Amino acid sequence: MTNRLAGQASAYLRQHADNPVHWQPYGDDAFAEAARRDVPVFISIGYAACHWCHVMAHESFEDPITAELLNARFVSVKVDREERPDVDSVYMAACQAMTGQGGWPLSIFALPDGRAFYAGTYFPPDPQPGRPSFRQILEAVWEAWTERRDGVERQAAALAEGLGGVFSSQLLDVAAPAESVDAGFLAGAVTELVRAEDPEHGGFGRAPKFPPSPVLEFLVRHSAAAEHGSAAVARGLAGRTLAAMCRSALFDTLGGGFARYSVTADWSLPHYEKMLYDNAQLLRVLAHWVRLGGSPEFPAEEARAAAGLTADWLVRELGLPEGGFASSLDADSVRDGVSVEGGFYVWTRTEFLAAAGDRTEGARLAGIFGLPGVRDGSEAVPLHAGRALDPDERAAWEGLRPGLLAERSRRTPPARDDKVVAGWNGLAVAALADAAWALGRPELLDDARRTAELLQAVHWDGELLRRVSHAGSAAGIEGLLADYAACAEGAFALYAATGEERWYAWAEGLLAAATRRFIDDGLLSDAPLEGGAGGPGVRSALAGARSLEPHDAEAPSGASLLAGALLTHAAYSGSGEHRVLAGSMLAGLPRLAAQGPRAVGWLLAVAEASLAGPIEVAVVGSPGEGRRRLHGEALASTSPGVVVAVGEAAQGEARVPLLADRPAADDGAPLAYVCRDFACRLPVTTPEALRGQLASLNS
Structure with a gap:
């Protein structure tokens, strides 16, 4: 052997x-x-x-x-x-x-x-x-x-x-009657999360402390729901949590991106590995926070800066030549000839001052960023202020960053795991698509497209989705429920951001395959029915049972991602079947949330979308500045129930059903149609009018 x-x-x-x-x-x-x-x-x-x-x-x-x-x-x-x-x-x-x-x-x-x-x-x-x-x-x-x-x-x-x-x-009965989750239940989840908050350091629980990404998405969506009395509470909690993380050592304030978790409760000592799934989720949350307008605890401009650095890091450090994103960067790296955890990221005071160049500003920022003032400056620590920088400090920091980045680039970087995981890349597509509009950075759409194109060309054969590829070649492992659902989530977000119908068609194909391959006898499982979970070894380990993990882990559960994608598709297509199927999954939310809302953050976020919508916005007309402005206004809506379709005006059927029978104005000007509960408002031609219609539906 x-x-x-x-x-x-x-x-x-x-x-x-x-x-x-x-x-x-x-x-x-x-x-x-x-x-x-x-x-x-x-x-x-x-x-x-x-x-x-x-x-x-x-x-x-x-x-x-x-x-x-x-x-x-x-x-x-x-x-x-x-x-x-x-x-x-x-x-x-x-x-x-x-x-x-x-x-x-x-x-x-x-x-x-x-x-x-x-x-x-x-x-x-x-x-x-x-x-x-x-x-x-x-x-x-x-x-x-x-x-x-x-x-x-x-x-x-x-x-x-x-x-x-x-x-x-744990298998979900998706044949059960669909039931809506009411606003009171969601407000109660916010109350439970506030009780679980660490009031001293922010975040939830004790050390080790992980970024609660799915829960943050729920809190941001709940914050946008004006009819909830708990919206302000959710906004404050989300702002405090994001602020604690982005101002801490968990966030790489120099190069961007978040570490996997903090070893300490005060976020001061990260476990330095950086994962695609964490950063894709947090980039999207930050983009949504910017779109929401931030809060006193965490202003939108501070979130914009963290999101921009994270997007840059994602493309620069995890982007692959063939398209798509690598899975992770290692925690360990070589420092002074020895492999140590965090070696690439930590600084001694002596190193920092030498790289900063400007001795006066360097010494001031060294103190702000927690570099010890010991005599020989030999203790190496991660850079973090633990608080917001004032404008003068921010300007000084931005002036020194290029020199510090250049010096850090000379170090031996941590190893990268170049495998492409379909579901995590689907999350990255969604994050980049949303961030492109929220941050005003259209080039991020190109990165989202390249990733989606790789997933479609390498991982998808029209029937099956492969979970993993490497160097442009897919391995033989079929995707799990989370892979299909996350890729559909990403494809829908990319369609909404670009109006390119190929992404809508791909999302439809993924959902058709997912419902066919993961639902049997009305029960939903994580692994495809053909072959079963993990092959014969795992089937024996479970005495032949099927498996489903309905609670979120480091990323949203497959069941919650599927519920969200089905809800989106129902809004675009009018599919009652898919809306009922999503509702059946949401009906299990109270039972799943019994161990605490932190375990079902993404399903809570889907419930917010279900309660708030669907609010359907169809922007039609020839490409140009007028359509682009209407499109951007639609995407700026903070309501979690909004879905956005954009395309040429249609007199009859359309590839995206929401665009069917949506003519342009008599003079050819683009129009925006807003509908809710099978009732449509009069079409509008200006972003201001569209903003008013959307605001009236969220009040």
């Missing part, structure tokens, strides 16, 4: 291609080999930007003695959790059931059919108090396998039955 990870799409898998461990990628062949050899399967799950994954790899997987044990007694399988979240979610649940905790690296020992019987996370190379070494674990598992096989198999069977019951209970 040999290591079989060379040439994999995942950078995480390729990072282990030179290990002496005979790794295999997750799939049927690995489980078949374990059955043939009658040995357990060791499944190691992580991702490219994971610090402790690198540590365990260096300590154990690069060690020849440990590799010899693994090769002789196990079939070893490497899984990238970003590539196979369906596999990760099941085995993470198994680990949490057995140990009460989880995390990455995730270490699973399973029967040859995939049912887990022992689990853990990081294991050190040598014993530590309360934590055995990895080699001790391998010896103990092998002893149990050879000496107590019956007990091992009973434990695996019982765990699989239990997990299957849990995952089955």
Whole structure:
């Protein structure tokens, strides 16, 4: 046997291609080999930007003695959790059931059919108090396998039955009667979020503290709903949370982009990996915050600056030559010849002053950005002020930024995982499309188009969507529900921003495939029905059950993204079927929110859109400045219920049904038609009139 990870799409898998461990990628062949050899399967799950994954790899997987044990007694399988979240979610649940905790690296020992019987996370190379070494674990598992096989198999069977019951209970019944979620429920969710707020440092919960991106989108949408008495409360909470994050070390104030999370409750020490899914979501939230007009806690201009830097970082650092965006930047980078977490981003006072050039301004800003004034200036820290800069400080900072960026560019950058994940790129398309108009940066539409074109050409064959590609070639893994739904979300946003009907048609095709491939007997699951979740290993691990994770994780859940895309399509097309299907998903919101609204932020955001709309705006006429101004006014609406269609005037049918029978003015001038609840206002010719109609529908 040999290591079989060379040439994999995942950078995480390729990072282990030179290990002496005979790794295999997750799939049927690995489980078949374990059955043939009658040995357990060791499944190691992580991702490219994971610090402790690198540590365990260096300590154990690069060690020849440990590799010899693994090769002789196990079939070893490497899984990238970003590539196979369906596999990760099941085995993470198994680990949490057995140990009460989880995390990455995730270490699973399973029967040859995939049912887990022992689990853990990081294991050190040598014993530590309360934590055995990895080699001790391998010896103990092998002893149990050879000496107590019956007990091992009973434990695996019982765990699989239990997990299957849990995952089955989460399936959404989309055949249930559709019910609307009322304004009172959404206002109550805002109240619950305020109770969960960290009043001292902002955000929610204690350390480690993650950006609550889906929840922020809900709060921004709720803030725009004038009829809610809780709108002002939501606006204040969103503003405080965004301000705390954007003024902290979580945000790279020099180069743009957000780190994955803060190790500390006060946001002062980031875990430095930067993920596409975080930055796509936060860019879109910031763009919507700018469109909303900001708040005293976090002014729109400050949000505009953070959004602009984030968009620039996204295109510059994650953009790929073939189009689309890479998955992440690593947390670790080389500093003074040693790989350390955050090495690329931190500064000593001495380094900062040398790069700043202007000694006076450099010293002033060094103090503002938390650089210690120790005698030798040798302590390296991330740059952050922890507060808003005043205009004079902002001007001084903008003057020094080019020199600091130039100096930082000479450092060894963190490694990049170049795999393209369909769903995360769909989120990026939506973010760039919205940011292009909100920030007044039309060039971002070109980046959104290139990404959508890659997804359509490489990942989509007209029937199936592939989850992952690398270097312009798709891997064989079919997309999950979240991939189909996020790409549809991105395609609808790109259509609204450009009026290019190809994106509307693609979104329709994605939704048709999603409803066909993920709904069976009225039940919605995360994995396609053909083949099932994760292949035979995961099916066994769940005792044959289907799986759905309806709660948000680092990104919105597939179910909530699908509900939102279906709602948008219904507004464009008049499809009662799709609106009822979205309503059936929303009917489960109170049950899903029982563990707290932070777990269902995106579904709450969809509920806001459902309650506020649909408000349908059709802008028709020949391309030109008049149509562009009406189009821009429509996109400037803050109502979460608005959908915008733009195109040539139509006397009859149109590719986008919302444009059907929408003639231009008698003199050929473009017109905007506004409709709600099957009733339309008189068409208008000016942005001012359109603004008035939209404002009257949101009051």
